[in-house]
Amino acid sequence: MNDCYEVLSVIGTGSYGIVYLCKDLNTNENRVVKQLRPSKRRNKKEVEMFENEISVLRMLDQKKIPMLFEAFSNNGSLFYVMSFIEGDNLEDQIFLRKNTFNEKESLLVLTHLLELVDYLHKKDIYHQDLRIPNMLLKNKELFLIDFGLSKHKVSVDPCHSPFRSSPNKQEEILELKQQDYYDLGEILLYLLYTTYSSKNKKALPWTEELSLEKETVYLLKRLLRIKEPYSNTSEISADLHAALKAKEKVH
Numbered sequence: 001m002n003d004c005y006e007v008l009s010v011i012g013t014g015s016y017g018i019v020y021l022c023k024d025l026n027t028n029e030n031r032v033v034k035q036l037r038p039s040k041r042r043n044k045k046e047v048e049m050f051e052n053e054i055s056v057l058r059m060l061d062q063k064k065i066p067m068l069f070e071a072f073s074n075n076g077s078l079f080y081v082m083s084f085i086e087g088d089n090l091e092d093q094i095f096l097r098k099n100t101f102n103e104k105e106s107l108l109v110l111t112h113l114l115e116l117v118d119y120l121h122k123k124d125i126y127h128q129d130l131r132i133p134n135m136l137l138k139n140k141e142l143f144l145i146d147f148g149l150s151k152h153k154v155s156v157d158p159c160h161s162p163f164r165s166s167p168n169k170q171e172e173i174l175e176l177k178q179q180d181y182y183d184l185g186e187i188l189l190y191l192l193y194t195t196y197s198s199k200n201k202k203a204l205p206w207t208e209e210l211s212l213e214k215e216t217v218y219l220l221k222r223l224l225r226i227k228e229p230y231s232n233t234s235e236i237s238a239d240l241h242a243a244l245k246a247k248e249k250v251h
Helices: 044-058 090-095 103-122 167-195 214-223 233-250
Strands: 005-013 017-024 030-036 068-074 077-083 135-138 141-144
Touching (some): 030 044, 044 068, 044 077, 103 141, 103 233, 167 214
Antiparallel strands (some): 017 030, 030 077, 068 077, 135 141
């Protein structure tokens, strides 16, 4: 690593990258530095993925998403530096701290996450890896991290394009959107199960195991493509607010 950063600890390792907590020696502030694994740097596809992650982060300016400071190479290794967000990821909150989320709390988490997904989609960025380890909670604020699998696609607007829009391109963008929506459904279901204790030896479908407001069931079924899938975030937002309203009426 270059002379500007002192490694304090390794905070994450994967098949693709190593993530360090570092001190910026110029500012004395903590930073997160991600390195492409040395074993991957001769693999063109892996290098392209790493560079794609850097280019996506460069496009973002959202306080609940890490901010990119710089990218550099040192002795043939590739690195980039981003802001450090102090907080536990949702996976640790659930498994280590034994935090649970009731129906209303789960819906509220989804509200915060949907705002970030909407922000990304408006920039034609699709996260493609929305999972509980990639979400941090700090003082009830939700942060989204890890853009290693994200995709940036320029959307096709036939109204403003001098060319005929490609149906394939539009289908591809809709598929990317709906993958993020499906992941939102999986996260919501995961959170709802944190308060569930099984009394049956036989596992049942979630529709039978969980006691939920009908509005929440409808929202989940559309996110998980059991019913007609959503085509935009405003549809999800409307149904999410209806589910929250239904929950508030009960109490």
